[in-house]
Amino acid sequence: MTQTTPDATSTELLHAAxxxxxxxxxxxxIYQIYPRSWADSDGDGIGDLPGITARLPYLRDLGVDAIWLSPFYVSPMNDAGYDVADYRDIDPVFGSLSDADLLxxxxxxLGLKVLVDLVPNHSSSEHEWFKAALAAGPGSPERARYIFREGKGPGGEEPxxxxxxxxxxxxxxRVTEADGTPGEWYLxxxxxTQPDYDWNNPEVGDEFASILEFWCDRGVDGFRVDVAHGLVKEDGLPDWHGPIQLLDASDMSAEAALPPSHEESARIHETGAGPRPPMWDQDGVHDIYRRWRAVLDAQPAPDRILCAEAWVKPxxxxxxxxxxxxxxxAFNFDFLDTHWAAGPLRESITTSFRENDNVGAPxxxxxxxxxxxxxxxxxxxxxxLPRPNGISADRAQPDAELGLRRARAATMLMLGLPGSSYVYQGEELGLPESTDMPHEFRQDPTFHRTEGKEIGRDGCRVPxxxxxxAPSLGFGPSDATWLPQPDSYGAYAVDQQAGVEGSTLELYRSLLATRRADRMGLGxxxxxxxxxGDVVAVVNASGDGAxxxxxxxxxxxxxxxxxxGATVTHASGPLAEDGMVPTDVAVWARL
Structure with a gap:
């Protein structure tokens, strides 16, 4: 058994209090609730707003500060609600506006703030605006709200x-025009079923400023912004030959991209922009968010916030x-994507603090x-290996015991770092991915559009x-669930962990209580x-040094x-008999 050697930066201040x-x-x-999968009040197998409201005391007792609700808007649910048909109303499957007000x-x-999801990159094809765009035809003001273009080639038959x-x-x-002929294409x-808005159109900006005000008037405390880096596309919509994925390891980073074409290389050289795909992270998005910040800052109640889902590197x-x-x-996806290795984790932590501190942000x-x-x-x-986009029964299976051991340690690291943190529903139970779901139950459009080559996200969305x-493991009053629950989930149920020393739920409760009491997020x-070497060790100190x-x-x-002299207050797993910290275990200790 050995003690690691400090590295050259061991005394460096990473972040000031x-x-x-x-x-x-x-x-x-902030605790993310995926409404379809958190609590079902009426037994139809789909979670709803009354179900959420009834179980909010659980989150107060868990010790979080706020909740973020994934979309609950009117939607045909082709992408589980991220295809919004009406931004100012609740889909009946979830309840009503009065249910939202009560929630x-x-x-x-209960002392919990509420964030709601905002989906500004695209609407549903069932949105009134898009239906009007199809009816109005080429060149109309209605079509100008979306990205319609003529096709290439003879007769415009190519995208x-x-x-x-x-x-x-x-x-x-490609759409069929009112006269039955093949017409324009939409992006x-x-x-x-999720047509992209054209954010060069002032009508789009005005509409979303109004949507922000609508929900602020109903009392929400902030917005998580979906695909925040995608609203603005590069002028001219140039071809792109690199990857554009968001949800697996082959994302839009320069390191992951394929070599650009000659034309793209010339464009990069001229603009100095680097090999960013033309549909992501264009500088024009920042004007949008400056306007939104002004909208929120003008509200009577202070401190309403915006959180970016932006898969952006560096x-x-x-x-x-x-x-x-x-x-x-802005979510730190670089940290999420970092493999379980000490060097890359230290690098991610160092870079994250440096770049955010440079702009005064947590x-x-x-x-x-x-x-x-x-x-x-x-x-x-x-x-x-790269992070997969879903896991099925015919692919490499995780080591459940090892995964949970590391997950508990990773959570202790995350919650021990200054700044804010987001917790996804069920992670406080140590829930694993559902990896044995029969394909006939899968609903993620990724699975269907790739003909099963990409498994998709259903496995992390199970009730x-x-x-x-209890029926449906207490999710609702019936056995119905919109996605099947694995047999293994029973052992992870809240009633199996509440009050049980050493359970993952009690670990989270204890960590969150100490984090709040010691104001570790401000340290x-x-x-x-x-x-x-193989150790990540950070000292989180209060501003007064106490x-x-x-x-x-x-x-x-x-x-x-x-x-x-260090006194252990929390450990993610058992320590050795001599008090040493074993492999894949984290501790918090007073110095």
Whole structure:
């Protein structure tokens, strides 16, 4: 058994402490609720707003500060609600506007703030605007709200450019005009039923400013912005030959992209822009978010926030989204995507603090969400391979025990770092990905548009278990669930973990209580001398210096000794008999 050697940066201050009166969002822990899968009040197998409202005390007791609700708007549900037909009403499957009002007021009464999802890159093809665009025809003001173009080739039978859909297949669909002839094409970076808005049209900007005001008037405390980096497309819509995926490891980073074409190389040289796909991270998005920030800042109630879902690299470009006059938070997907290895984790943490501090923003840590394989399973896979977009029974299976062990340690690291954090429903139970779901139940358009080559996101969206011996594991009053629950989920149910020492649920409750009491989200961060080799070790200190907490994770094969005098307050797993920290275990210790 050995103790690791410090690296050269072991005494470096990573991040200075925030003042004690910093706004709530700088250190908030926000819990993501995927409404279809959290709690079903009426037994139809689909979660709903009354079900959420009834179980909000669970989240108060868990110790989070706010909730984020994935879309609950009127929708044909071709992409589980991310295809919005009406941004100002609730889909009947979830309830009504009065149900939403009650949810918001109940949450506020429990001390929980409420964020809702905003989907501004595209609407549903069932949206009144898009139906009007189809009826009005080429050149009309109605079509100008979306990205319609003439096709290439004789008769316009080829798409306007070569852009694919993130979900598989082409990114363009040709319409049939009112006279029955083949007509223009419309862009849909996602599903065919999700036409992209044209954000060069002022009507689009005015509409979304109005939508923000509508929900602020109903009392919401902020917005998570879907595909925040995708609203503006490069002028001319040039062809692109690199990858554009969002949901697996082959995303839009320069490192992952295929070599650009000659034309793209020339464009990059002229603009100095780097090899960014023309549909992502265009500079024009920032004017949109400056306007939105002004809308929120003008509201009577202060401190309403915007959080960006922006799959952007490098971190310096992501930081542009959280400048002082733009968004408040942006998910740290670089941290989420980092393999279970100490060196890459230290690099991600260092870079994240540096780039966000440069613009005065907090780092927003996250490990799981509704779009990625749950980290209790992801960390049980071969860490030399890219992160998969879903797992099926005929593919390599995670090591469940190893994955959960690492997931608990990763969570302790995340929650021990200054900044804000997001927790995805069920991760506090240690829920694994559903990997044995029969294909006939899969609903993710990614699975269907790629003919099963990409498994997709259904495995992380399965209704969560509340009571082991109840119908649908306590999800609702009947056995119905919109996606089947694995047999293994019963052992993870809330009633099997609540009050049980050492359970993942009680670990989360304890970590969140200490994090809040010690204001760790507002603390400073410095490398501890133990940080190096296979160890990540950060000292989180209060602004007044009265409290110093060592946040240490051992990712190596040998156990690690803690500093003399350190008192362990939390551990993600059992320590060795001599008090050393074993492999894949994290601790918080007072110094």
């Amino acid at each position: 925030d003042p004690a009166d910093a706004p709530w969002w700088r250190d908030a822990v 918001i007021s109940t949450a506020h009464g 306007p450019n070569n852009w694919p859909s993130v979900f598989g297949g082409e990114g363009w669909t 849909h970076i996602f599903d065919t 971190e310096s470009r992501l930081a542009k989204y959280v400048r002082s006059d733009e968004m408040h938070q 780092t927003t840590w996250v490990l799981s969400n509704h779009d990625v394989v749950r980290h209790a399973s992801r960390l049980g896979l071969d860490q030399s 969560i278990p509340w009571v082991r011996d 400073s961060a410095s490398w501890h001398p133990l940080s190096g 409290r110093q907490t060592l946040v240490l994770v051992n990712l190596g094969a040998d156990a690690v000794a803690l500093p003399e």
